[in-house]
Amino acid sequence: MNQKYWDELAENFNERVFEIADNELNQALATTIKKLGKQSRTAGDFACGAGGTTAALAAHFEQVIAVDYAAKLLQQACKRVKGDNIRFVEVDLTKNKSTAIKVDVGFCINALIHPVAKKRKRIAATVFRSLNQGGKAVFIAPSLESYLRTYQVLAEYLVSAGKNRKKTVRKISATAQKEIFSLVEGIADVGAVATKHYLHDEFAQFLEGI
Ligand SMILES: C[S@@+](CC[C@H](N)C(=O)[O-])C[C@H]1O[C@@H](n2cnc3c(N)ncnc32)[C@H](O)[C@@H]1O
Numbered sequence: 069m070n071q072k073y074w075d076e077l078a079e080n081f082n083e084r085v086f087e088i089a090d091n092e093l094n095q096a097l098a099t100t101i102k103k104l105g106k107q108s109r110t111a112g113d114f115a116c117g118a119g120g121t122t123a124a125l126a127a128h129f130e131q132v133i134a135v136d137y138a139a140k141l142l143q144q145a146c147k148r149v150k151g152d153n154i155r156f157v158e159v160d161l162t163k164n165k166s167t168a169i170k171v172d173v174g175f176c177i178n179a180l181i182h183p184v185a186k187k188r189k190r191i192a193a194t195v196f197r198s199l200n201q202g203g204k205a206v207f208i209a210p211s212l213e214s215y216l217r218t219y220q221v222l223a224e225y226l227v228s229a230g231k232n233r234k235k236t237v238r239k240i241s242a243t244a245q246k247e248i249f250s251l252v253e254g255i256a257d258v259g260a261v262a263t264k265h266y267l268h269d270e271f272a273q274f275l276e277g278i
Pocket of ligand 1: 121
């Protein structure tokens with residue numbers, strides 16, 4: 069999961085990668101963006117990808133800085149989101165002092181997913197370092213609870229459709245064993261790629277620690 073990996077996903081990014089801003093059912097991110105846009109002037113979209121969140125930010129903040137290290141994704145974002153109030157910057161967020169950017173609110177959506185803990189920590193630290201005094205940060209990351217719950221929901225569905233419970237559970241457990249690379253570390257398969265997932269408490273503690 070490096071720069072090349074992300075650049076190779078650039079074509080049809082929004083069909084190949086789940087973009088929360090375009091797909092959320094409860095509008096939690098949209099509502100948060102709207103609320104913070106009324107209180108603050110500048111926003112950073114850290115690891116902006118193809119600009120799914122950038123578009124929403126540009127509509128509610130005076131200035132938006134969208135950052136990513138994948139050049140092709142930045143190009144996609146640039147084409148997709150037009151506006152005088154957006155600046156696109158190519159930066160590796162794991163690099164120390166990687167950005168002189170300062171914003172009132174930092175958004176970091178589904179970017180703390182690398183299986184290597186050090187890389188995740190560095191990205192989160194860069195986001196915090198980029199905040200003006202009194203600034204706020206919004207982080208979204210994949211949920212381990214949701215990942216595990218999927219197996220239960222599938223099992224319940226199949227049993228309710230008439231399948232044998234014991235056999236069904238055994239089959240789904242075997243799939244889970246293949247798909248969850250490390251239960252302890254919350255590393256699980258997403259599109260054949262090892263992806264970090266967080267327990268709710270774990271994520272709060274992780275961010276507090278940084
Ligand atoms: C799952 S995508 C999320 C994109 C976008 N935030 C969204 O919600 O649609 C993860 C993004 O993180 C970016 N990324 C990962 N590591 C990075 C790093 N070290 N520096 C900058 N961008 C990084 C990738 O290039 C990719 O665009």
